[in-house]
Amino acid sequence: MPRERYQDSLDELRSDVLAMGDRVVERLDDGLDAIERRDESLARDIVDGDAEINETYLRLEDRCVDLFALQQPVAGDLRFVTASFKIITDLERVGDLAVNLANYSRAATRTVAPDAEIEALGEAARALLERSLAAYEARDADECRAIAEADDEVDAMCQHASETVTRDLIAQNDDDSWAAERLLDDVSRVLLTIRDLERVADHAVNIAARTLYMVENDPELLY
Amino acid sequence: MSENTNPQTQTEPQTGTATTDTDQPLTTTTGETDEQAQDEWTEYEFAGEAKMTVENLDVHYGDDHALKGVSMEIPEKSVTALIGPSGCGKSTYLRCLNRMNDRIKSANVDGSVHLDGEEIYQDGVNLVELRKRVGMVFQSPNPFPKSIRENIAYGPKKHGDLDTGLLARLLNRSDAEERDRLVERCLRDAALWDEVSDRLDDNALGLSGGQQQRLCIARCLSVDPEIILMDEPASALDPIATAKIEDLIDDLSEEYTVVIVTHNMQQAARISDQTAVFLTGGELVEYGETDQVFENPRSKRVEDYITGKFG
Numbered sequence: 001m002p003r004e005r006y007q008d009s010l011d012e013l014r015s016d017v018l019a020m021g022d023r024v025v026e027r028l029d030d031g032l033d034a035i036e037r038r039d040e041s042l043a044r045d046i047v048d049g050d051a052e053i054n055e056t057y058l059r060l061e062d063r064c065v066d067l068f069a070l071q072q073p074v075a076g077d078l079r080f081v082t083a084s085f086k087i088i089t090d091l092e093r094v095g096d097l098a099v100n101l102a103n104y105s106r107a108a109t110r111t112v113a114p115d116a117e118i119e120a121l122g123e124a125a126r127a128l129l130e131r132s133l134a135a136y137e138a139r140d141a142d143e144c145r146a147i148a149e150a151d152d153e154v155d156a157m158c159q160h161a162s163e164t165v166t167r168d169l170i171a172q173n174d175d176d177s178w179a180a181e182r183l184l185d186d187v188s189r190v191l192l193t194i195r196d197l198e199r200v201a202d203h204a205v206n207i208a209a210r211t212l213y214m215v216e217n218d219p220e221l222l223y
Numbered sequence: 224m225s226e227n228t229n230p231q232t233q234t235e236p237q238t239g240t241a242t243t244d245t246d247q248p249l250t251t252t253t254g255e256t257d258e259q260a261q262d263e264w265t266e267y268e269f270a271g272e273a274k275m276t277v278e279n280l281d282v283h284y285g286d287d288h289a290l291k292g293v294s295m296e297i298p299e300k301s302v303t304a305l306i307g308p309s310g311c312g313k314s315t316y317l318r319c320l321n322r323m324n325d326r327i328k329s330a331n332v333d334g335s336v337h338l339d340g341e342e343i344y345q346d347g348v349n350l351v352e353l354r355k356r357v358g359m360v361f362q363s364p365n366p367f368p369k370s371i372r373e374n375i376a377y378g379p380k381k382h383g384d385l386d387t388g389l390l391a392r393l394l395n396r397s398d399a400e401e402r403d404r405l406v407e408r409c410l411r412d413a414a415l416w417d418e419v420s421d422r423l424d425d426n427a428l429g430l431s432g433g434q435q436q437r438l439c440i441a442r443c444l445s446v447d448p449e450i451i452l453m454d455e456p457a458s459a460l461d462p463i464a465t466a467k468i469e470d471l472i473d474d475l476s477e478e479y480t481v482v483i484v485t486h487n488m489q490q491a492a493r494i495s496d497q498t499a500v501f502l503t504g505g506e507l508v509e510y511g512e513t514d515q516v517f518e519n520p521r522s523k524r525v526e527d528y529i530t531g532k533f534g
Contacts, residue, residue, distance in 0.1 A: 003531035007531075072489050073530070074530060075517060075518065075520050075525075075526045078517070078518060079519070
């Protein structure tokens with residue numbers, strides 16, 4: 001096949017994006033773990049490790065720019081490089097959200113916080129992220145559409161979790177102002193955690209949307 | 224996008240009586256031909272008028288079937304790029320549009336080409352007049368070994384469009400003012416005036432390659448064509464001269480219909496409004512808006528060709 005070096009560059013970009021995806025999923029797992037176990041040292045590792053994700057992001061962004069400038073990809077190749085260029089941004093943001101989770105875990109006292117089923121929510125968001133990366137790898141347009149639909153369930157879970165937490169807060173009728181403040185802190189953090197997990201799922205949908213564009217030139221899910 | 228899902232029905236394999244297996248050395252098996260036919264996307268609907276309409280154009284050079292049943296409409300006042308690998312028939316096709324193939328003895332052209340609704344392949348067509356309306360610019364700049372001014376004035380003089388004033392005819396000399404106006408207009412339109420206005424009587428062969436090519440375009444403009452055919456007009460030029468020609472083509476398309484053959488796919492992508500892709504064997508495989516062809520070609524074979532997976 002002609003243009004072998006160019007084809008090799010495309011293959012390499014694909015595998016590097018997937019490797020970045022795997023790393024980000026690991027970070028997200030760590031973030032969820034840190035929250036669950038209130039593991040201070042794990043949380044610190046996540047915060048410190050974000051630089052590595054950022055470096056990978058910049059390196060891959062540079063690779064895409066080189067491909068645009070030097071190889072002028074067209075047609076399916078163009079859509080692949082364009083999609084990858086956007087997908088790495090989503091992955092980098094998920095890395096940032098994992099850092100957020102780590103920071104929440106370090107600050108949480110969890111003495112009075114209500115049970116918002118964060119673990120199940122985290123698992124659902126993580127599953128969507130993994131599915132979106134698998135769809136990118138397999139160029140699976142149907143799975144992309146299925147991911148967008150599944151995001152509705154995650155949104156519903158987030159909505160339910162937020163309501164549970166808020167109701168719990170209202171139900172508390174403690175005269176102890178110190179305890180009330182602690183509760184407010186915890187509740188705020190839990191609400192932020194819910195929001196961030198919802199955003200992880202949204203980034204998964206973005207990845208699916210770019211993948212669908214890549215595979216079928218279909219912009220249906222882009223906005 | 225719904226347009227991507229419409230299979231084409233018009234492009235059946237060519238099975239004309241003159242075509243035998245030996246006429247098609249580049250076609251392999253019958254099954255593959257059917258498969259290829261299903262992979263042709265040549266119906267291109269555009270807004271505005273068709274300047275030229277080509278129907279079932281077949282060209283043979285002796286036994287070689289160079290162009291197979293090509294049908295396409297060329298929109299007016301726009302740039303149409305013809306791309307494809309060497310030997311795909313794109314230059315042959317271009318030359319059919321002003322009957323330049325008539326000059327090749329072994330060439331046999333079947334089918335029809337209409338210019339503003341009139342068949343150009345019919346008896347009695349004045350070829351000089353046709354080529355005045357449908358001008359051509361070639362790969363290598365080919366100015367006459369004369370002055371810059373004379374290069375521009377030559378065509379109109381030959382066609383009798385200059386020196387028509389009574390004084391000029393009586394005195395048997397040019398109407399210099401009219402000629403110079405024409406020379407300036409053509410050189411300005413070809414974006415060359417500023418570079419040569421102070422040396423119009425210098426020999427054109429002293430210009431750089433890029434300037435010579437723009438002079439050839441100016442010379443083409445001097446007879447007031449409606450269509451300009453260009454056969455790889457920038458392939459012998461450096462990037463700056465190429466950029467000037469590309470800018471010029473863009474400007475020209477406001478007034479003229481431009482059809483350009485290029486081997487440079489990025490050039491086709493940059494400058495054309497619509498792109499026709501010919502593949503080996505003289506078939507037109509895909510024709511559509513340039514951004515669609517380069518972002519999402521409907522033909523698998525075109526995708527393979529433009530991404531470099533061909534062959």
